[in-house]
Amino acid sequence: MSQFRSDEPxxxxxxxENEMDEDEEDVPLAMRKRKQEEPDxxxxxxxxxxxxxxxxxxxxxxxxxxxxxxxxxxxxxxxxDEYDIIKPKKKKIKQESVIKIVTVSPIKRQKIKEEEExxxxxxxxxxxxxxxxxxxxxxxxxxxAPPYERVPRNVRFYYDGxxxxxxEETEEAxxxxxxxxxxxxxxxxxxxxxxxNFFQAESEKRKAASKEEKLxxxxxxxxxxxxxxxxxxxxxxEKIGNFRLEPPxxxxxxxxxxxxxxxxxxxxxxxxxxxxxxxxxxRWKEVRHDNTVxxxxxxxxxxxxxxxxxxxxxxxxLKGEKDHIKYETARRLDKVIDKIRATYRDEWKSKEMRDxxxxxxxxxxxxxxxxxxxxxxxxxxxNVVVFDFPGKDSIRYYNEVEVEKRVFKNLELFMxxxxxxxxxxxxxNTQVFRTYNASKTLQSQLDxxxxxxxxxxxxxxxxxxxxxxxxxxxxxQRSVPKGHEKSMENLKEKxxxxxxxxxxxxxxxxxxxxxxxxxxxxxxxxxxxxxxxxERLKDQLKKLELQETDRDENKTIALGTSKLNYLDPxxxxxxxxxxxxxxxxxxxxTQRTKFLWxxxxxxxxxxx
DNA sequence: AGATCTACTTAGGACACGTCTA
DNA sequence: TAGACGTGTCCTAAGTAGATCT
Numbered sequence: 237m238s239q240f241r242s243d244e245p246x247x248x249x250x251x252x253e254n255e256m257d258e259d260e261e262d263v264p265l266a267m268r269k270r271k272q273e274e275p276d277x278x279x280x281x282x283x284x285x286x287x288x289x290x291x292x293x294x295x296x297x298x299x300x301x302x303x304x305x306x307x308x309x310x311x312x313x314x315x316x317d318e319y320d321i322i323k324p325k326k327k328k329i330k331q332e333s334v335i336k337i338v339t340v341s342p343i344k345r346q347k348i349k350e351e352e353e354x355x356x357x358x359x360x361x362x363x364x365x366x367x368x369x370x371x372x373x374x375x376x377x378x379x380x381a382p383p384y385e386r387v388p389r390n391v392r393f394y395y396d397g398x399x400x401x402x403x404e405e406t407e408e409a410x411x412x413x414x415x416x417x418x419x420x421x422x423x424x425x426x427x428x429x430x431x432x433n434f435f436q437a438e439s440e441k442r443k444a445a446s447k448e449e450k451l452x453x454x455x456x457x458x459x460x461x462x463x464x465x466x467x468x469x470x471x472x473x474e475k476i477g478n479f480r481l482e483p484p485x486x487x488x489x490x491x492x493x494x495x496x497x498x499x500x501x502x503x504x505x506x507x508x509x510x511x512x513x514x515x516x517x518x519r520w521k522e523v524r525h526d527n528t529v530x531x532x533x534x535x536x537x538x539x540x541x542x543x544x545x546x547x548x549x550x551x552x553x554l555k556g557e558k559d560h561i562k563y564e565t566a567r568r569l570d571k572v573i574d575k576i577r578a579t580y581r582d583e584w585k586s587k588e589m590r591d592x593x594x595x596x597x598x599x600x601x602x603x604x605x606x607x608x609x610x611x612x613x614x615x616x617x618x619n620v621v622v623f624d625f626p627g628k629d630s631i632r633y634y635n636e637v638e639v640e641k642r643v644f645k646n647l648e649l650f651m652x653x654x655x656x657x658x659x660x661x662x663x664x665n666t667q668v669f670r671t672y673n674a675s676k677t678l679q680s681q682l683d684x685x686x687x688x689x690x691x692x693x694x695x696x697x698x699x700x701x702x703x704x705x706x707x708x709x710x711x712x713q714r715s716v717p718k719g720h721e722k723s724m725e726n727l728k729e730k731x732x733x734x735x736x737x738x739x740x741x742x743x744x745x746x747x748x749x750x751x752x753x754x755x756x757x758x759x760x761x762x763x764x765x766x767x768x769x770x771e772r773l774k775d776q777l778k779k780l781e782l783q784e785t786d787r788d789e790n791k792t793i794a795l796g797t798s799k800l801n802y803l804d805p806x807x808x809x810x811x812x813x814x815x816x817x818x819x820x821x822x823x824x825x826t827q828r829t830k831f832l833w834x835x836x837x838x839x840x841x842x843x844x
Numbered sequence: 845a846g847a848t849c850t851a852c853t854t855a856g857g858a859c860a861c862g863t864c865t866a
Numbered sequence: 867t868a869g870a871c872g873t874g875t876c877c878t879a880a881g882t883a884g885a886t887c888t
Contacts, residue, residue, distance in 0.1 A: 482878065490856080490879065529851065537878095543850070544878085558852085628881055629855055714856065719871065726871090794856070796874095801854055824874065 356472040358553040359560065359833040369530050369554060375467035375476070378533050378546050379460060381483035381502060384408045391434040394427035409499055411435070412486045467532060467548075475549035476532065487539040491630025498539050530554045550800075551829040560833055563804040566672040567844060573672070584642045603660045605651055610644065619644035633711050674706045674802035679844040681705045682811050695815055697782050699808075699822055704789060706798045714794040720787075727784050734777045741770045805831035806838035813840035 386407060392399040393410050402410060414431035445453075464479045484502040487495050504518075531545040548554050569576075607625035614620040617638045627633045639647075650660055681702035686695060717723075748763035805823075809831070812819045823831060 478877075480877090488857095488879080493879090531851075534851095540879090542879090545851075547852080555853095562853090629857095629879075631856080712855080717872085723871070797855060826874070 355832065356474075356553060357836065358557060359837060363557065368527050370469050370527050372471065373467060373469050373527070373532075375532050376464045379464045379480045381481055384484075384502075387411065387431060387434055391430045393431060394429075396425060397427070408484070412484070412499065413497075416486065469548075469553070472553070474552040474554075477547050477549045479546060481535065481546075482537070482544065491626065495539050501538050503535050550826075551832065556830070556833050559830075562671060563675065563806070563844075565668055566675055566804065569668050569672045570676065570844065584640075584646055605654045605660055608647070608651075608660065610647055610651070612644075621647060627711060631711065631713050670710065671802050671804075674710055674798055675804040675807060675844050677706050677709055678702050678803050679807050682807070686811070686815060688815065692817055692821070693779060693782070695817055696821055697786060699811070699817075700786060700790075700795070703795045703799060703803075704793055706803065707793045707795050710798050710802060712794045712797040713792055716791050720791050724784070724788060727780065727787070731777065731780050731784065734773065734780060738770065738773045738777060741766065741773055745770050799827065800830070804844050805834035806842045807844050809834050809838040810840050810842035813838075 384404065384407075386404060393402055393407070394400065410426075410428065411431055413426070414428035415435050417428055417432040461479075465476055466473050467476055468474075481503045482500065485500055487493075487498045487500045489496050531547050533546040534543055536542070537544050550556070550559075603625070607623060609622040609624070611620040611622065612618065614622070614636060617636075619639050619641055621637045621639055621644070623633060623635045623637065625633055647660075654660075682699065685698035685701055687698070690698070745763065745766040748759055748766050751759035752763040805827075808822055809819065811817070812822060819828065819835065828835065
């Protein structure tokens, strides 16, 4: 095996601009020369590496400080717009758009087996305990973002009302904004309207393309996927998760992010290397053989200074094995959870805890003092703790929880002598608990809600309800889908129509019945038929009504996240097998490939 | 002992895509 | 037969854990 990393001379922003604008040919030339002269990059290695590193550190530090500041500020002012006050400092950051590649030169190339080839049943193999992730690995490297294509000359950019010529690079940047005109970044001075219109038109064109054109695109895409979307690992073909590099564009943080709208630069390979060959004449920043990690390539993103990776698809052994281990850990927790709970309940009264609140330490549970409110009484309940805080992705968590008096008292103690911004707890780790709670809840809810004699649709509803209980527990929210209101209306109308149909049918049915009573055989048959039709209509109505509740209950709840990340798939597999529900009804194709191990491992008797 | 770094999982939104319906 | 609509996939930001550095 071999790993490599391409080494790109970092350059400053404006230098880059100049080079680009003046003479693109200089770049490859310079590289070639460089390569000849310093094949082992002994020269400016220090400079090249140190400066970007410093810059990165600075970016990160700044952001962290910023976050701290704004957190505290938010508490004080409860303001929403504090981010406007602080402008990201403009500074020259050394280009770090370099790619590291982990790969391998396998001695023997495994013959690639035919598509849809045999499943690698890694779960039937021995697990390695030494942290080595693979012995051979072979891949084609990442796919770079397509080069920028200039907009037609009649599509202009206006500054202060006047059309302005833009360099290629600037124009590209302008298009980033132009594509987001409906967001409120860019209204002052700059006029992106023409560009915006152009892209709108392009998008329309794409949508209106003929079947053939679309097909051509699809085929091209598939070819690319076939070439770059897979790797060979330990002799097995595995799907890669994200084989495309992130294209340049605007950084879009979630919530009120201070770096929102900053430009994320194009990633360069620069410098040629062999195995996965980088585009144009250049080599990778580094080529590395490291079989203790799972990534295939990495680069540094310039806005936040973070390392980004190309990794495998969830269907791969590497990911699947880890997933399996996660659920096994959660199951082990199940065996000791009662003991743990008994212990901490017991320790609620421990004096030891009481002394700790003076220490202003920070643990790994990030709940801070300002995130909870204690109410001796609230809405008729006693000892209520109100949780209210922004969670991951700035999703709000709000919950009023009635707790035992002792817990309440302890919380009071924890909050004593603390100020806003201080952590409420120290040394707390909740990770395994999340997986455990989710899976445990699914199992118990399924037990509770599944009627073995019910129909498949009814069972599915039960499953969804169980899934929903978990999603609520984990606070997996989503914004109400765009057409929700309307789609509910449509559904209601359908239901109404169905009800009318039932009324009509019922009336006819009674008429036939009456007639049948008078003895006519024909009427009897008719009555029978009507009866059956009535039954069917009622069934359909029931389904629609179920769908209505299901959809409405689900409008702000995302089921996918828990299904994909927290629910032991074997619970679902076993449930399907036990109740004769086809697995396709609950796992779509992606989910089935991710959880193939579970489909094979679990029989109907599996219990979490 | 805390800060930082690396590697990896978790997360919701955008958008592409396929299907259903008028 | 297009357009509406719901679902699936892609994208990449935002977390955490554990190792390593200072």
